[in-house]
Amino acid sequence: MSEPSPYHPPVKRSVQIAGHKTSISLEPLFWTMLRDAAEAEGVPINAIVARIDAERIKSPTPPGLASAIRVWLVSQ
Template structure:
C-alpha cells in the first residue's frame, strides 16, 4: 500500500486571530505541518497563526495569510536543516 499523495487541493479552516475569526485555505500537508509546529512550540494553532500574522503584517510587502503560513513553515524547515518537525 502506497503513502497518500501530498497533492491535494487546499482545505479551508477557521482560525481566530485577536478575537476575530477568519478562514485560511491550506493543503492538508501544510495543516499537518502547522499542527506539528504548534505542538513543538507549545502553542495552540490559533496562537501560532496569530504570531505568523503579526510577523507578516510587519513585513514591507505582506503576503496573504495562507502564503505567510506556508513561507513560515518552509523557513522553519530550512532552519532545521530540512528536518521536518524538528524543534528549533
Template sequence: MIDTPYHPPRKRSVEIAGHKTSISLEPLFWDMLHEASARAGLPVNALVAKIDAERIEAEHPPGLATAIRLWLVADLRRRSDQ
C-alpha cells in the same frame, strides 16, 4: 497525514485576536502547522496569530495562507540546519 502531497486546499476557521477568519491550506501544510504548534507548545490559533503579526510587519506582506506556508518552510529549513 495525507499519503500524497498533491491534494487540494482545505478551508478551516481560525481565530486571530478575537476575530474568526478562514484559511485555505493543503492538508500537508495543515499537518505541518499542527506539528509546529505542538513543538512550540502553542495552540494553532496562537501560532497563526504570531505568523500573522510577523507578516504584517514585512516590507511586502503576503496573504495569510502564503505567509503560513513560507513560515513553515523557513521553520523546516531552520530545524534542518541545526
C-alpha cells in the same frame, strides 16, 4: 489512517486571530506541518497563526496569510 496525498487541494479551516475568526485555505500537508509546529511549542494553532500574522503585516509588501504560513513553515 494514511496521510492525504501531498497534491490534495487546499482545505479551508477557521482560525481565530486577536478575537476575530478568519478562514485559511492550506493543503493538508501544510495543516499537518502547522499542527506539528504548534504541538512542538506546546501552543494552539491559533497562537502560531497569530504570530505569523503579526510578522507578515510588518512587511513592506505583506503577503496573504496563507502564503505567509507556508513560507514560515518551510523556513523552520
